[in-house]
Amino acid sequence: MSATASPLHYSEEELLSSGSFREPLFANGVRCHGGFDDEGRYCSPRVLFRNPAINAWQDRLRQGGDTLFEISPDLIPPVHPNVAQAKLLLQNGVREPIVRALTIISIVEGFGAMIRDVKVPDLESLLVEPIHGTALAHLQRGLFEAHARDESGYRDEGGHKQMWEAARDAALENPKIPGDVLMRLMGRRDQRGRRKPLFPEIGEDLERSLGFMANVLVVEVMAAETFQWGIDLLSDPEISAAPEEAGGMVENIRADEKPHVEYLRTALSEVAARTIRTVDGKQISGKVVIDGLLHGILSEVIKNRRSDQRDDLREGLEKAVQVAAHPQRLLEDFDSLEFDWTPPSQTGFEASEAA
């Protein structure tokens, strides 16, 4: 099927190729990536070689006796507002907060394209063990680029950004988009500030690129809840004008996310299975570094994500409910639908941190 010498090595062109679809995917009049096969099943873009490649790298890792780590789904905080709350608002004519939430999702998907700008320093020289025939060796030779195209589209083809917009517009009948969505989102990101290096001994460039990948991986894993939320909400005929089209669109996006999670956790597991040369000529276990980065990011997310979402929503909710017949009662009903969530006490990555 391919001209490659071994299933562990792929050209950039292969990792970006989709093969052919019987029918392209259109969303709200926009030609999107991916398409449908003869049986009418949705097929993700750029996975013809990418999926077998990721499987081969994962098999190799396991066969070498190394671990492919997993981020526990228990760490994923529920989305706020939850589906029942979002539905309540829409049924009472309060659309702004939900339109805003869906628009934020589409913008964040588009931000995913930043992955193509990650400059991974020369891993051949920074890692003690070779990286020939690994996901790591293909990051900047197809994997990052495929990911970027999936998220924000490529040329005249829409990606996840456009697909979420289409789902929103189909379900809520081309709603008015609040003008300040991007500005408020950026304000929130600025407040975060820069994290201090956790491992100065590996050098700033390496920590920055590994940290970026770990961050994106966590965002991708956390997105599972957002997708389920989007599917449940937008495919509900009581509030969606296009339950099948909009719900189906989010399901297609979700299917495309699998290779993102898988290649990132493979590449980071490959680093964890190796030894990193420090800037002062010593060595540090890759596992200590990867576990430390993941533990730091996950601890912050499980602590802050839910309250961030709540603060963001609350900022505009009291004003937004004024369009309802009984704003105060609606707010009370909204709050009564809230449910508790206690973050797990462990991230699962603390062992090496303590070491």
Ligand SMILES: [Fe+2]
């Ligand atoms: Fe995406």
Ligand SMILES: [Fe+2]
């Ligand atoms: Fe993604």
